Amino acid sequence: MASRNFPEMPTPSSLLSAYASMSTSIMLFRTMFDQFFPRHLRRYVVDAVRFYWKPKSSKLTLVFDEKDGMSSNHMFDAAEAYLCTRINPDSDRLRITKNVKENHINIKFAESEEIVDSFEGISLTWKYVRQHAQQRSGGGGDDFGHGGGKSSSGGGFTPERKYIELKFDKKHKEIIISAYLPSVIKKFQELENQKKVVKLHNLQSYGGGPGGYKESVNLDHPSTFETLAMDPVMKKAIIDDLDLFLTRKDFYKKVGKAWKRGYLLYGPPGTGKSSLIAAIANYLKFDIYDLQLMNVGSDSSLKKLMLRTSNRSILVIEDIDCSIQLPDRKGTAPVKFSDGRSVRDSQFSLSGLLNFIDGLWSCCGDERIIIFTTNHKERLDPALLRPGRMDVHIHMSYLTIDGFKTLAANYLNIYDHHRRFREIKELINCTKVTPAEVAEELMKSDNVEIVLEGLVKFLKRKRLRDDATKEGIDNGDDEVHEDKRAKTVSLIQ
Numbered sequence: 001m002a003s004r005n006f007p008e009m010p011t012p013s014s015l016l017s018a019y020a021s022m023s024t025s026i027m028l029f030r031t032m033f034d035q036f037f038p039r040h041l042r043r044y045v046v047d048a049v050r051f052y053w054k055p056k057s058s059k060l061t062l063v064f065d066e067k068d069g070m071s072s073n074h075m076f077d078a079a080e081a082y083l084c085t086r087i088n089p090d091s092d093r094l095r096i097t098k099n100v101k102e103n104h105i106n107i108k109f110a111e112s113e114e115i116v117d118s119f120e121g122i123s124l125t126w127k128y129v130r131q132h133a134q135q136r137s138g139g140g141g142d143d144f145g146h147g148g149g150k151s152s153s154g155g156g157f158t159p160e161r162k163y164i165e166l167k168f169d170k171k172h173k174e175i176i177i178s179a180y181l182p183s184v185i186k187k188f189q190e191l192e193n194q195k196k197v198v199k200l201h202n203l204q205s206y207g208g209g210p211g212g213y214k215e216s217v218n219l220d221h222p223s224t225f226e227t228l229a230m231d232p233v234m235k236k237a238i239i240d241d242l243d244l245f246l247t248r249k250d251f252y253k254k255v256g257k258a259w260k261r262g263y264l265l266y267g268p269p270g271t272g273k274s275s276l277i278a279a280i281a282n283y284l285k286f287d288i289y290d291l292q293l294m295n296v297g298s299d300s301s302l303k304k305l306m307l308r309t310s311n312r313s314i315l316v317i318e319d320i321d322c323s324i325q326l327p328d329r330k331g332t333a334p335v336k337f338s339d340g341r342s343v344r345d346s347q348f349s350l351s352g353l354l355n356f357i358d359g360l361w362s363c364c365g366d367e368r369i370i371i372f373t374t375n376h377k378e379r380l381d382p383a384l385l386r387p388g389r390m391d392v393h394i395h396m397s398y399l400t401i402d403g404f405k406t407l408a409a410n411y412l413n414i415y416d417h418h419r420r421f422r423e424i425k426e427l428i429n430c431t432k433v434t435p436a437e438v439a440e441e442l443m444k445s446d447n448v449e450i451v452l453e454g455l456v457k458f459l460k461r462k463r464l465r466d467d468a469t470k471e472g473i474d475n476g477d478d479e480v481h482e483d484k485r486a487k488t489v490s491l492i493q
């Protein structure tokens with residue numbers, strides 16, 4: 001039988017001698033390296049060797065530094081906010097933060113934690129890194145185990161560095177940069193929008209002392225589209241119009257128009273014009289600038305006030321028919337203020353106001369909404385009503401059945417039916433009652449039965465008064481005819 005040839009096994013003594021000679025070579029090489037290269041050059045040599053000899057990785061790491069020079073890095077903020085929405089349910093560590101002004105706590109992912117995300121089937125790993133000062137200046141050393149170069153005391157102060165890393169397969173670089181990162185930014189913007197506190201700025205006459213021309217408070221108006229008593233079709237049309245407006249940046253650019261939308265709200269007092277403005281602001285999270293025209297003396301002060309408004313905001317001019325009597329576009333008639341003052345030399349004119357809306361914002365305003373309100377549309381200058389000036393005319397009318405249902409849900413928590421509703425509906429159908437009047441009645445007691453009984457009595461009294469007014473119509477009272485029409489027509493043009 002032929003014997004098999006096994007390779008000869010090294011003996012322990014030959015292994016030991018090989019190890020000894022290798023250690024000696026390394027020691028020799030290290031001593032030569034230290035002798036040839038002064039201490040401050042060693043790091044560069046090591047880096048150069050590493051650069052050429054490093055095995056090529058298939059992974060790409062993107063680094064989002066907290067700071068970009070002196071300013072903060074928007075991409076870091078976006079990534080940090082985005083990752084809050086991707087926190088792993090079984091994370092071991094989380095960071096908790098809360099600003100004094102915030103009324104909620106923020107849960108963020110902690111140092112060294114990793115979050116795995118996926119985008120179009122690509123797996124990505126996020127990591128939050130915090131490099132402390134000692135780690136950066138003292139912890140380095142060189143690759144041969146020489147303990148750190150500069151100590152933190154001797155090397156000067158190096159600020160802490162925070163950054164977020166994103167690691168993924170190199171071959172997906174294009175799609176991550178062109179699609180994934182923009183989606184992270186978009187998510188961040190949505191989150192910021194949710195957090196935004198809507199402000200109400202009071203635009204006062206320019207020159208009212210330091211800080212005197214502009215005051216702002218948080219808009220705590222609770223009105224939303226859900227709480228607004230309004231024809232549901234009209235409500236939806238307004239929301240759709242706002243949504244469309246927001247998405248049309250490129251469209252406005254293409255057609256060469258300022259990215260703005262004008263709304264004219266008209267209707268009797270107490271029908272919810274101010275409530276609708278607050279609902280729009282709360283929906284869009286846009287600040288409101290309340291402009292009192294009677295405080296504006298000239299085109300130039302109007303311009304100064306306008307320049308103090310920000311993008312993504314709503315400029316509101318309430319009761320435009322009575323705060324000022326605007327001259328026609330030729331400027332022939334004098335400007336008259338409601339307090340009796342007038343400016344004959346036309347320092348401030350309707351053409352000035354309209355020019356600012358169309359002109360000024362076309363060069364330096366984005367996502368602007370302007371809202372005029374009036375109780376008397378028929379008294380407005382036709383120049384303000386002509387197509388292109390106010391894009392949408394919204395008639396806020398007296399209370400309808402649908403509107404009443406909204407109020408009953410808001411104020412009494414009645415979401416379906418109540419035995420009194422039939423009678424109330426009949427009364428509402430033949431009475432001119434505003435949502436404000438009914439809202440007041442609904443607040444009179446906590447007892448639903450008492451409140452609805454009171455409302456029925458109130459509506460009956462109203463109807464009696466309406467009947468008496470009707471006789472006034474027969475005597476030629478045109479204004480009441482107009483109001484009667486307003487009751488039945490609610491439209492968006």
Ligand SMILES: Nc1ncnc2c1ncn2[C@@H]1O[C@H](COP(=O)(O)OP(=O)(O)OP(=O)(O)O)[C@@H](O)[C@H]1O
Nearest residue numbers: 227228229268269270271272273274275435436439
């Ligand atoms: N459509 C509505 N939906 C819900 N509540 C309303 C509505 N209209 C009025 N209200 C209630 O009446 C109050 C006054 O209404 P609001 O100030 O919005 O009316 P307005 O039309 O702006 O009145 P004015 O023309 O006098 O300024 C609101 O605070 C709200 O409580």
